[in-house]
Amino acid sequence: SIAILCIFVEIFTVGVLITGAYGYLKRFWFERNFPYLILGLLYGVTLVVVAGTIASQLLFNVGKDIATLVGLHRFISGMIALAIFFIGLFIVETLEVRRKSLWRGIGGIGALALLILIGISSMNLVYRSGVIEPVVTFSYPIPLKAIWASIWLVLAAVYGVKWRKAASRNERRLCAYAGMSCLFFSLGLWIARLYWVYEDPFFLL
Numbered sequence: 001s002i003a004i005l006c007i008f009v010e011i012f013t014v015g016v017l018i019t020g021a022y023g024y025l026k027r028f029w030f031e032r033n034f035p036y037l038i039l040g041l042l043y044g045v046t047l048v049v050v051a052g053t054i055a056s057q058l059l060f061n062v063g064k065d066i067a068t069l070v071g072l073h074r075f076i077s078g079m080i081a082l083a084i085f086f087i088g089l090f091i092v093e094t095l096e097v098r099r100k101s102l103w104r105g106i107g108g109i110g111a112l113a114l115l116i117l118i119g120i121s122s123m124n125l126v127y128r129s130g131v132i133e134p135v136v137t138f139s140y141p142i143p144l145k146a147i148w149a150s151i152w153l154v155l156a157a158v159y160g161v162k163w164r165k166a167a168s169r170n171e172r173r174l175c176a177y178a179g180m181s182c183l184f185f186s187l188g189l190w191i192a193r194l195y196w197v198y199e200d201p202f203f204l205l
Helices: 002-031 034-061 066-095 100-120 144-165 169-198
Strands: 123-126 135-138
Touching: 002 034, 034 066, 066 100, 066 123, 066 144, 100 144, 144 169
Parallel strands: none
Antiparallel strands: 123 135
16 A cells, blocks of 8 residues: 555665765764764754654554654654754855854754744644544644755755855766755655645655
């Protein structure tokens, strides 16, 4: 079924994220380049998000109680907030903006606000027929998934700017690959949101 195929795609994604997190953290260890640390942490946190999603689907299949599932999805939401923060940090480092400390502080405050809202908000999981991935709603208006999808689109645009300014052919190719990856990831997240409208598990692929 589509739901089982979704799980296999997510398991494959976990392997890619493990490789990416290890590679970037290893490069940071030897080169002490701060953006590599950010990317390593971003891949690691995104890995936790995907692994948590797989775990929630498996727990739902075995009939785990709703309190456990709500707690797990609250944790996943917190990890998404951290991932958004790391992407913001990477954008600041990549664009080489002035007053980096100020922008880092703004990003930190925004991430902290998201984490607090996620922590204090009541959460509802809406399961639909034939689908093991719920629609997560909060009692406070928290556009978490919309921010999550949008910031990847912003990162794709940043790589587009770097592609135009790249001096070497290899650097241009790397920026193109990275930008397209961010673009497709963002599009995938936005398409998944169509599931909210059409209630079709196909959009979770």
